[in-house]
Amino acid sequence: MTQKQRIDAFVALGKLLTSDGEKIERVLRQASIKNPWYTLDNTRKQLQALSLNLTTEQLTNWVTSYPIVQSNKTVGLILAGNIPLVGFHDILCVLIGGFHAQIKLSSDDAGLTTFVLDELITIEPAFAEKIQIVDRLQQYDLIIATGSDNSSRYFDYYFGKKPHIIRKNRNSIAILTGTESPEQLKALGADIFDYFGLGCRSVSKLYIPRGYDFNLFFEAIEDFNAVKEHNKYANNYDYNKSIYLINGDKHLDNGFLLLKEDVRLASPLATVFYEEYEQLSQTVAQLKMQTDKIQCIVTESTIETNIPTFPLGDSQCPALTDYADSVDVMAFLSEKK
Known part of the structure; x- marks a missing residue:
């Protein structure tokens, strides 16, 4: 051929x-x-x-x-x-x-x-x-x-x-500034809920400015509430919620997604971890030290990083050149031909 x-x-x-x-x-x-x-x-x-x-x-x-x-x-x-x-x-x-x-x-x-x-x-x-x-x-x-x-x-x-x-294993994250529009936050919902959050391009962690109003986020993603109707997703949601309640872990709950403050990147299914920041530049510097754990970042901010970055809502639609783990497969094959 x-x-x-x-x-x-x-x-x-x-x-x-x-x-x-x-x-x-x-x-x-x-x-x-x-x-x-x-x-x-x-x-x-x-x-x-x-x-x-x-x-x-x-x-x-x-x-x-x-x-x-x-x-x-x-x-x-x-x-x-x-x-x-x-x-x-x-x-x-x-x-x-x-x-x-x-x-x-x-x-x-x-x-x-x-x-x-x-x-x-x-x-x-x-x-x-x-x-x-x-x-x-x-x-x-x-x-x-x-x-x-x-x-x-x-x-x-x-x-x-x-x-x-x-x-x-890799996970994807979102960086918010608090200035996002309802439409942009709704787009973030696709990054979180598409494929039930099972993909490496699914957002499992939010970085938010200190004092962020989560009501804005919850209102924007309300249209994704049908995810709770999926039996397997609902079982994970109910299980994680019960664990947090039994352990007395502080968390937020909108009825189909759990938010928990946690420094880890990988969150359980039906849960998204979050972490507050004071200075965005410090957060970006921290993320650079975890490049080998992050598949991509979604944000509306302009940040300097080698980690692939997309606007909110675009994590699940990679182009041909958006290689997993940022390893150029075509270059690898060309070198080994």
């Missing part, structure tokens, strides 16, 4: 993913039954976000920034399953770069990745010899593995001798 053929195939895939076809609807419904976290709304939202990047212009501009690659090497991919199709960007990088992909799916994947790849092969049959879904990786040349801090130690042990990208 030429690079243009690969691009054209993914452009066609992008159009298919946002079509109203009966086949796609059936697959999405089956996935929502296999994995209740993969609701129809969330999966459709992910398909829409992915398709926005799958245009001829964007894909062409993206890949032309790297040496043209046609490699016989195989990249082993260990994918996460915390949100629908979370590993798609890694697959895209490997295939658009001309490599073979040997893919170990998460048990939570619910058939979505297999469906998408089957459709890609239908569009461009030449991809059939480039894609292999396996239960166990073997005879691979490079590794890209995504997991937790615990699983990363396992990955390091077994795959560390091969050229690799191994990802650990």
Whole structure:
């Protein structure tokens, strides 16, 4: 395949993913039954976000920034399953770069990745010899593995001798100044509640100026209250609330989200931690020391940091160049071709 053929195939895939076809609807419904976290709304939202990047212009501009690659090497991919199709960007990088992909799916994947790849092969049959879904990786040349801090130690042990990208836990944060409009705070609600807060791009921590009025925040996110109707989310909300009440932990509660003052970045599901600040510059300096724990920052402020930063509401819609953990996968592949 030429690079243009690969691009054209993914452009066609992008159009298919946002079509109203009966086949796609059936697959999405089956996935929502296999994995209740993969609701129809969330999966459709992910398909829409992915398709926005799958245009001829964007894909062409993206890949032309790297040496043209046609490699016989195989990249082993260990994918996460915390949100629908979370590993798609890694697959895209490997295939658009001309490599073979040997893919170990998460048990939570619910058939979505297999469906998408089957459709890609239908569009461009030449991809059939480039894609292999396996239960166990073997005879691979490079590794890209995504997991937790615990699983990363396992990955390091077994795959560390091969050229690799191994990802650990990361969380995203929001920095507020108190001058945000109701519309901007509502947009922040999407950063928190999309995919039930299960993604590494989901905001789990707020930095707020001392004396911040949380009523403004709670009023702005009220439209997200339907999240409580999801049984698994509600169970987490009720559990964490009961723990805070039993322990006498100070917290705020609007009926579907808990806010707790805490210095940690990673909060439990249905909870967002917060931390007050006096000087924004001091907070930014503190965050620079935790760069390896932060996926991205959302804020309306202009701050100086190497951590990827987005306006409120944009954390869940990364562009092609917004690589997980800020590790340029295409550059990695180009160097190892």
